[in-house]
Amino acid sequence: MPLLLEALQSYKMSDLKELEDLVVQVRRDIVRMVHKVNSGHPGGSLGCTEFFVALYNEVMELKADFEMDGIGEDVFFLSNGHISPVFYSVLARRGYFPVEELNTFRLIDSRLQGHPTTHEGLPGVRVASGSLGQGMSVAIGAALAKKLNGDDHLVYSLHGDGELQEGQNWEAIMYAAGNKVDNLIATIDRNGQQIDGATEEVLPLGDVAEKFRVFGWDVLEIEDGNNLQQVIDGLAEAKKRTGNGKPVCIVMTTMMGNGVDFMMHTHAWHGKAPNDEQLAVALEQNEETLGDY
Amino acid sequence: MTKYTDQGKQDTRSGYGAGMTELGRTNPNVVALCADLVGSLKIETFIAENPDRFFQVGIAEANMMGIAAGLTIGGKIPFASTFANFATGRVYDQIRQSIAYSDKNVKICASHAGLTLGEDGATHQILEDIGLMKMLPGMTVINPCDFNQTKAATIAIAEHHGPVYLRFGRPKVANFTPAEQKFEIGKALLLNEGSDVTIIATGHLVWQALLACENLENQGISAEVINIHTIKPLDEKAIIDSAKKTGCVVTAEEHNYLGGLGESVARTLAQNHPTPQEFIATKDTFGESGTPEQLMEKYGLNNKAIEEAVLKVLKRK
Known part of the structure; x- marks a missing residue:
């Protein structure tokens, strides 16, 4: 059954078990979505499942109806748009659109494009992303607008670690610190992998947290980004640190492909879909909790 | 033929500056961004009168386009300005994804277009910008002819929802269109x-x-x-x-x-x-x-x- 937005108006799960169930269900959604169309990016999606579930169901203050302006509520920007499966699944299960629509992922005439876009009017998405390295600038702009509007809600963003190889990020990182954009919490998904292999082999990123620190950000780390409690605590701590003159960065270590054993410890599943047998194994490892779409 | 009189040579970029001054006074949602070229873009008065609505991004045009896109999400109308070369070719993908494809209400305002910026040479003389911008779905492309028309165009695009590329230049040229004119987008x-x-x-x-x-x-x-x-x-x-x-x-x-x-x-x-x-x-x-x-x-x-x-x-x- 689709969850109606009205029903979710005051929806806030405090019970960790319920959130854990949602994590498992979102994992099922991810592997089923990419399997159906034999394309998409399951690895990074699975690695960030706990983050998305915590952010949308425990951390962000959201209005019942989606409005592009996002005035009077927290807003989120996904910069590494290729992990659209986890984004779509969590948006649908949070009530932004019917969960059945996950069936249309990457199909012709769908609102669920390969990479997220505002172009088809999908509720929950505020900017297109996919060409990497642009999300932090957009998040900064939205944060500046909040300040101009006297709106004390926060702006959250997520970025892949490999994505930091794009130079625009460093323009944005410099700007946010220099201009005290302290209503922004940017999370880096430090899974250490990118398409061609380990980030430290393709183009070493080194100490990401230290880099943000020397640029003038307030940085905290989530050691295990696939531990739901740690993610919730880390986001809560980050929230506390806003409003103090510095943008806040979370460096979150995750496991690409988390929750599906054969997709873990490798970059092979960055942009590859499982076949029928592999899907069966993945689903066996993540038994249905809240109902498949 | 119909007679046109040069009312005194002026640069079209100053028309942009004058338009921004007026928008600063009349439209509280208009904000300005610039990438280290405030003097060249003639927006000093807007900045002096509206310091909170101006964002100096430094020499970082890609970031400027992204920030402009983000500002629209809070209902602002950003005017992002720099030289035409750096406002288009340098940041084409940022404009394409974060502004045009995302249908963001950003006004990209580009001075020093074409050959007439003169002595700086080809690195700064873009002759491809109209083509780049007109190929983007949903982008409006405007190239006014003199000071008065540039001022009128600047004011008019604030009322138009959607991305706009406004192109103007550096040299002082004849100013011959009426001082008080209503600018109609798309009307020859x-x-x-x-x-x-x-x-x-x-x-x-x-x-x-x-x-x-x-x-x-x-x-x-x-x-x-x-x-x-x-x-x-x-x-x-x-x-x-x-x-x-x-x-x-x-x-x-x-x-x-x-x-x-x-x-x-x-x-x-x-x-x-x-x-x-x-x-x-x-x-x-x-x-x-x-x-x-x-x-x-x-x-x-x-x-x-x-x-x-x-x-x-x-x-x-």
Whole structure:
């Protein structure tokens, strides 16, 4: 059954078990979505499942109806748009659109494009992303607008670690610190992998947290980004640190492909879909909790 | 012919600055961004009067375009300005994804377009920007002709929802359109009625077209002059109607003939009323250092070149 937005108006799960169930269900959604169309990016999606579930169901203050302006509520920007499966699944299960629509992922005439876009009017998405390295600038702009509007809600963003190889990020990182954009919490998904292999082999990123620190950000780390409690605590701590003159960065270590054993410890599943047998194994490892779409 | 008087030479970028000053006073949602070129873009008054609504991003144009896109999400109307080269070619993908594809209400305001920025040379003289911007779905492309029209265009685009590329220049040129004018996006302006040939010009070349028109009249040639300040959406009806009347066309622009106004006119006519056409534009080349007048002479972008093109196209009728 689709969850109606009205029903979710005051929806806030405090019970960790319920959130854990949602994590498992979102994992099922991810592997089923990419399997159906034999394309998409399951690895990074699975690695960030706990983050998305915590952010949308425990951390962000959201209005019942989606409005592009996002005035009077927290807003989120996904910069590494290729992990659209986890984004779509969590948006649908949070009530932004019917969960059945996950069936249309990457199909012709769908609102669920390969990479997220505002172009088809999908509720929950505020900017297109996919060409990497642009999300932090957009998040900064939205944060500046909040300040101009006297709106004390926060702006959250997520970025892949490999994505930091794009130079625009460093323009944005410099700007946010220099201009005290302290209503922004940017999370880096430090899974250490990118398409061609380990980030430290393709183009070493080194100490990401230290880099943000020397640029003038307030940085905290989530050691295990696939531990739901740690993610919730880390986001809560980050929230506390806003409003103090510095943008806040979370460096979150995750496991690409988390929750599906054969997709873990490798970059092979960055942009590859499982076949029928592999899907069966993945689903066996993540038994249905809240109902498949 | 209809008489136009130069009210005193002024730069079109100062028209942008004057428009911004007015918007600063009348529209609280308008915000300005600049990438270390405040003086060149003439927005000092806007900044002095609205310090909280100005964002200096430094020499970081990609970040500027992204921040501008983000500001719209809180209901702001960002005017992001720098030199045309850095406002388009340098940040094409940022404009494409974060602004155009995302349908963000960003106004990209670009000074120093074309050859006439002069001595700095080809690194700063973009002749491809109209083509780059008009190819983006949903992007409005405007190239006003003088100070007064640039000011009016600046004010008008704040009322238009959607991404806009507003292109203007550095040198002081004739200011001949009315001080008080309502700028209508997409509406061609018939500056002179004629019967032998249609000259369709944009930007700095509009004044040159009027000078050419006067000289042609002395030779007994009646030229119709149309000011196309909006290259996209193009006022196709005005172009087709005039071509039907005169039977031949010269287009004039400070831009490469690949991708510019001339090609938009040619496509329109090819589909609706095939007409002989000559192109006053740069011919697939980079610019170089020199004074604006020297460059316009060397690259064939002045009234003399327009007159020669008219004589040529008349023979093809």
